[in-house]
Each structure stands twice: as C-alpha cells, then as structure tokens.
Amino acid sequence: MIRFEHRNLLSNPYLRKAIPGSRLVDFADKVKSARQELQADRKADILGFYDLPEQDTDHITDFVTSLDAKFENMVVLGIGGSALGNKALYNALKTEAGLQRKVYVYDNVDPVYLYEILDEIDLEKTLFNVITKSGSTAETMSGYMIVLDILKRKFPQDYQKRMIITTDKEKGFLRQVVSSEGFSSFVVPDNVGGRFSVLTDVGLLSSAFAGIDINALLRGAARMREISEIRDIIQNPPLLNGLLHFLYMREGKNISVMMPYSNSLYDFADWYRQLWAESLGKRHDVRGREIFAGQTPVKALGTTDQHSQIQLYTQGPNDKVITFLTVENWKHDYVIPNIHPEREELNYLGGKKLSELLNAERLATEYALCQAQRPNANLIFPEISAENLGAAIMMYEIQTVFTGKLLNINPLDQPGVEAGKIATYALMGKSGYDLQRKEIKSYQNQ
Ligand code: PA5
DSSP, rough: OOOOOOOOOOTTTBTTTOOTTTHHHHHHHHHHHHHHHHHHHTTTTOOOGGGGSSSSOOOHHHHHHHOOOTTOEEEEOOGGGGGGOOOOHHHHHHTTTTSSSSEEEESOOOHHHHHHHHHHHHGGGEEEEEOOOOSSSSSHHHHHHHHHHHHHHHTTTTTEEOOOOOOSSSSSSSHHIIIIOOEEEEOOTTTGGGGOTTHHHHHHHHHHHHHHOOHHHHHHHHHHHHHHOOOOOGOOHHHHHHHHHHHHHTOOEEEEEEEEGGGGGGGHHHHHHHHHHHHHHHHEEEESOOEEEOOEEEEETGGGGTTTHHHHHHHHHSOOOEEEEEEEOOOOOOOOOOOOOOOOHHTTTTTTHHHHHHHHHHHHHHHHHHTTTTTEEEEEEEOOOHHHHHHHHHHHHHHOOOOOHHTSSOOOOOOHHHHHHHHHHHHHHHHHHTHHHHHHHHHHOO
C-alpha cells in the first residue's frame, strides 16, 4: 500500500518556517464541516467516484475476453478527463505489469500526431475507443469523424467491430450513433465528472484491454477510501494533504509541484495536474463572490528536472509545495559496473544499482529543499502496481473535493473550460453561435 510522508509539510527542526502542527487543531471545525458537506454530497449522489470500488466490472472483462485475438492495439480518442487517466494507467503499468497489448491516446487535434499514430499501428489489428461524456467535444468528434471514415472505407464489411463508443448512457449524439451503427458501447456515469472518471468504463476498458488487473485498481481505491474515513487527520493522507495544501495556499504558495522519480509515473502527474487545476481554479465561491481560488499544478520529473527546475525550486520564489512520488522496488534494475575502478570521480558509482542512485538523488533533493525552507511531501509506492495506483487515484480525488470544500468553491464544475468550447464552436461555424462568432471576429479584427 502507498504511504504518505508529511513530515516536511509541518514545521520540524529542518523546516522551522513550515506550518506548525498546532495549526491543524485550529482548523478542526472547518475540517469537520468540510467532511459533513462531503457526506451530504455523497448522499445527494453527486460524488459517484466514491462508490466506484463496488461497481460490477463483468461487462468489461466479458467484452475484452470476447474480442478477436487479432486486436493488439486500442487507440483512445478523447481529451481531458476522457483521456488522461487512460494514459496515466497504461504508461505506469505497461512495463511494470508486462502488458502485451498497446494503448495509444490521441488527445489533441494535432494532425501530425494523428498521422504518427495511424502510421505506427496496423489498422487491421486496432480498436478505436471514442470517449466523450458530452458527446460533443470538438477535439474528440473531429477524430471520431476522421477515423470512422477511414474504417468505413477500409473495412466496409465489419467497421462496426473496430470502433467502441464510451459516452453518456442516453444523452448526446454519440448515443444515437451507437444505435444506428451498432457499435459496442460503454457508459460514463451521470454522477461522475470527467476528471474523476478514470475508475469508470472511461479508464477501465483500455486498462482491461491492455491486461491491467482492474479489480486490483478498485481494491486499492477501496482501501484508500477506508483510510479517508479515519477521524484523526494525521492518519488520513487525503484530508491531511488537502488541509496542508489549503493552508499553504493561504500563505501564498500558489504552485503545487508533483515530481515523480519514475518515468512511468510522469503521466500520473499529468492526470493530477488536470484534477487539481480544473477542480480548484475557480473565480467564484459557492455564494457567487469573486475569490479567484486555485493552486497551479506543475509536473516535474526526477532526476531529469534536477537539471532544469530544482535551481528555481530551491532558490527562486518560495511559492511552491512539492510532492515527490517515490518507488521502492523496481521491476527492472541495473547494477552500474565498476569499469573504471582507478578513477575516483566514477568508482563511487560502481557496484551500485541505478534505483539506489535514483532514490539517493531524490533524498538529496528533499534535503536541499528543506535547507531552503521549502515544504515538501513524499508519496511512496512500495512498487508500481494496479492496487497502488488505484489507491493513489482515490487519494487525490478525495483530497481534491475536500480541498474544494475548504476553499468554499464547487470542485465539480468547469465554467472556464465551457467558455473555450463555446468560442471554438462559434469560430468553426456551428449553428446557434452566430452572436459569439461576431464578437470573436470583432476582437480578432481590432
Ligand atoms: O473534467 C472534465 O469534465 C473535462 O476535462 C472533460 O473531461 C473534457 O472537457 C472532455 O469532455 P467530454 O468527455 O465531454 O468530451
């Protein structure tokens, strides 16, 4: 099970200027009411992600088992919450779990990127999974139209078997397409928002296809949900980390850096980046007052970014809270051979494992940050496994909605994203958006 080390988020002999432990007591009432609000939201059935560990996954495993063995690749067409979880899980586990089938995620409208994917895969051996909760996002729908056209031309007899639709259970245009074309389809539940949906069909189908143990993911999530019920906040990582990030935001630490010391977990940091940014970045509080809440999430990679970012993190503005992701046991490792025993500048490395060097560098960075009075935390993965990823996903989802309550904002909406979507429709000539199109054109021509 993952472990959360919070000691460098609280003041200690090395970090005298950090938040004192006594501050947690001062906020006990606020924490209590935030927890009660979460309970009320769960009762009102708007936080469906909490209940996902209990879902029945047979429809996913049955579907994957029934697939023709020729299918070696799945290309996900989706964006934001309909894409990032798929990437995070696949890239975390593809080597650690020795996955046999490949998952590609096309989450942009970059023509060269689409060309590269289509050029790399064998179309005959590929399934396309179109994921969009709304069924109307321009990025995803344009990819859907291009790919379906290609499939219809190349496989007129059985193109229906090569495309899967994951969308709302009844709403939206794509649901109609499912009936008219006869595609296999999966559901994004009503009560689970896009960026909280990785443990629904949205992320579980591509995971099961690749060979990830999806029930282990859900077991890990269930365990973390149990931990989040612990009353003592010190023993409760999602709430403790949420409260401490909230307190640091109040002190002007407006940046949250997630820094995995593992390439496999880099996309997990990307998934977190969306969750934290889109959920907490809000202009208004729940009463409609302007507050401009949020904390900018940044991803960095250890050790790579020690040679790019750490100078700034240790000596630049003290405006960040840094979270390391550490892996203890690695599926593959190398011993550095002592091929230059006579050279003092190199022989200290000889005989050591690469993972030992990696984790020593992480600890060294942590120590340097403490010396510079920069708060930091460490989320430890004993190994990168489905169970540990499920737990980490649930931890950050709970932490996010809890922090939203502390900030007094709605962590489930995204009015800023909607505004951009509407402007895109207007610019691309969608009917019903004439007024917005005129406004944007006059802005463009000013
Ligand atoms: O979290 C969210 O709601 C968003 O990031 C959506 O996932 C994203 O905008 C894609 O939306 P949709 O799944 O409707 O295509």
